[in-house]
Amino acid sequence: MLKVRDQRDFWSGILFMAFGCAGLWFGRNYAIGTAARMGPGYFPMMMSLALLGIGGFILARSLVAGSDTIERIAFWPQLQVLAAILAFGLLIERVGLAVSVAAVILISGFSAQGLRWHELIALALVMAAVCVGLFVHLLGQPIPVWVR
Amino acid sequence: MDILSNLAVGFGAAATPLNLGFCLIGVMLGTAIGVLPGIGPIATIAMLLPITYGAPPLGALIMLAGIYYGAQYGGSTTAILVNLPGESSSVVTCLDGYQMARKGRAGAALSIAAVGSLIAGVAGTIVIAGFAPMLARVSDKFLSPEYCALMTFGLVAAVVLAHGSAIKAIAMVFLGLLLGIVGTDVQSGVVRYTFGIPELYDGIDFVPLAIGLFGLSEIMRNLDQSAIERQVRHVVGSLWPTREEVRQAWPAVLRGTGLGTVLGILPGGGAVLSSFASYVLEKRISRTPERFGTGAPEGVAGPESANNAAAQTSFIPLLTLGIPSNPVMALMMGAMMIQGIAPGTAVITDRPELFWGMTASMFIGNLMLIIINLPLIGIWVRMLQVPYRILFPCILVLCxxxxxxxxxxxxxxxxxxxxxLLGYVFVKLGCEGAPFILGFVLGPLMEENLRRSLVLSGGNPVIFVERPISLALLLASLALIALIVMPRFRRTREQAFQE
Incomplete structure (x- = not known):
């Protein structure tokens, strides 16, 4: 039974190989051509093969050498950050800038250590006003402020 | 006297009230964001890119350049005051800068860093003005094979200088190159890897990529660490260095400037390498090397001058050859392309007011930095005290x-x-973002020039070694690779990054 000695290298290897495979698979219909007349598939194929090869090497090496482990991951805060960004993306064209900004603040700051809820709401209101003022009025970007 | 008349054109273009305003905004914003711990110039530029959209091309470039050295200066401030480097080029500044702060000489350390940066910045600007047009003439001889070789050299250098594992850095370069060619293939018109998303037809947009990989991943990394203690415990004290400190610092400023100027021009070089090199040099030639690490002014003056000089001269490859030499320049290149400017020789010949205006604005920006920021140090200190739990939702909104x-x-x-998410995974797995972003920006250029070279030679790769400039660049790349493979150098490299 093989043992993973280096966790970071192990997962890096997997990641690179996954990208290499994806590159080959989704690029399978692009014409490859010859070295003298490269088709649109030539360069991506070379890159994908390189990724597969190097990824494989890193993966193999992680089984025989090294001792790195992945540092602690604070799961919930990270999820909040990603959820906040996604919420902004989903809301911006439906409800406009002001509400979307407030949503980002509320979602990302929710249950943050030492941040009381009234502080959070105040921060959301202030940032919404600042963003509307800065991006829409000062920089003149055509971002919808309110959408009904 | 060509340079003088060109610089006159530049100052004419840069010194309009509007452009001075852009420069001021850039420098201030850059310092403000750069002062935040853990957020270095790359993240700062990525986050502030959108602010520059509304500006005309020259104004946008001036603002971006201002953001860049503002951010660098902000990084040194945090290094000195709270011992937290904003990014790797100010790691060295922590060593002696923070020790000076502990002795109550924080103000002096900040002034030495600022004045050293100014002197270095001015020298760097003069080198750009004198050297860039020369290099631009040389680059007229460049054809596709030379460009290929040059990019290879730049990417290899990025790998050698990346922290941590070199093999992962190589993989990151390839990943960058692969993601860089997403979008419509210029030669065949085939749309590649877009999954039917119209926003991808022109390639992956640079802004979310840069902000996600360099800004947000940093913030997410910080969230994993238990509450960072970053209280400013030391009084800033007098901004005036003592006579003794000046005597120790000024030769170091000059040496750092010289070293940084040269290293900045090299592909893959730039701020990080030169600040490390300068620190090592100062320690080596000092008669009292034991003072280093306990608050030696030379240890602040040398690296700070070197990284600013290098920051300045690393614009040269971008502005003359259209090849970014480090991640910050890759961002600059992205910003220029958003403004509809293709970096390269054409910038100097076709849009001289743009090139010389930007060069002149670097001079003005460095001057502004020192005039404005030293008196404002109190404000930056207060910004450092804003709790992270309030800062980070705000940064997230900006992103x-x-x-x-x-x-x-x-x-x-x-x-x-x-x-x-991808950037965060990279951070957790110890994969460096710098080689990735260089590969990403160079992807389309690399493919195009590789194709053209091989069309020229009928598919024969010998073309790359037949041409002298290309051969020299490839040999240099090989030499660099040999260096990382050699165990002795590998140890030094690991040591250098450990400090």
Whole structure:
């Protein structure tokens, strides 16, 4: 039974190989051509093969050498950050800038250590006003402020 | 006297009230964001890119350049005051800068860093003015094979200088090159890897990629660490260095400037390498090397001058050859392309007011930095004290709005989330973002020039070694590779990054 000695290298290897495979698979219909007349598939194929090869090497090496482990991951805060960004993306064209900004603040700051809820709401209101003022009025970007 | 008349054109273009305003805004914003711990110039530029959209091309470039050295200066401030480097080029500044702060000489350390940076910045600007047109003439001889070889050299250098594992850095370069060619293939018109998303037809948008990989991943990394203690415990004290400190610092400023100027021009070089090199040099030639690490002014003056000189001269490859030499320049290149400017020789010949205006503005920006920032140090100190739990939702908002406004498309915000996650995974796995972003920016150029070279030679790769410039560049790349393989150098490299 093989043992993973280096966790970071192990997962890096997997990641690179996954990208290499994806590159080959989704690029399978692009014409490859010859070295003298490269088709649109030539360069991506070379890159994908390189990724597969190097990824494989890193993966193999992680089984025989090294001792790195992945540092602690604070799961919930990270999820909040990603959820906040996604919420902004989903809301911006439906409800406009002001509400979307407030949503980002509320979602990302929710249950943050030492941040009381009234502080959070105040921060959301202030940032919404600042963003509307800065991006829409000062920089003149055509971002919808309110959408009904 | 060509340079003088050209610089006159530049100052004419840069010194209009509007452009002076852009320069001022850039320098201030850059310092403000750069002062935040853990957020270095790359993240700062990525986050502030959207602010520059509304500006005319020259104004946008001036503002961006201002943001860049503002951010660098902000990084040194945090290094000196709280012992937290904003980014790797100010790691060295922590060593002696923080020790000076502990002795109550924080003000003096800040002034030495600022004045050293100014002197270095001015020297760097003069070198750009004198050297860039020369290099631009040389680059007229460059054909596709030379460009290929040059890019190879730049990418190899990026790998050698990346922290941590070199093999992972190589993989990151390839990944960058692969993601760089997403979009419509210019030669065949085939649309590649877009999955039917219209926002990808022109390639992956640079803004969410850069913000996600360099800004948000940093923030997410910080969230994993238990509450960072970053109280400013030391009084800033007098900004005036003592006579003794000046005597120790000024030769170091000059040496650092010289070293940084040269190293900045090299591909893959730039701020990080030169500040390390300068520190090592100062320690080596000092008669009292034991003072280093206990608050030696030379240890602040040398590296700070070197990284600023290098920051300045690393514009040369971008402005003359159109090849970014480090990640910051890759961002600059992205910003220029957003403004509709293709970096390269054509900038100097076709848009001289742009090139010389930007060069002149670097001079003005460095001067502004010192005039404005030293008296404002109190404000930056107070910014450092804003708790992270309040700062980070605000930064997050800036990132979201910035990505959205890049194309006014909600898809870009979703892409931001994807790249934030990817960047975070990279951080956790110890994969460096710098080689990736260089590969990403160079991807389309690399493919195009590789194709053209092989069309020229009928598919025969010998073309790369037949041409002298290309051969020299490839040999230099090989030499660099040999260096990392050699165990002795590998140890030094690991040591250098450990400090």
């Amino acid at each position: 979201c709005v910035g990505s959205y406004s890049a194309q006014l498309s909600a898809t870009l915000v979703i892409m931001l989330a994807v790249f934030a």
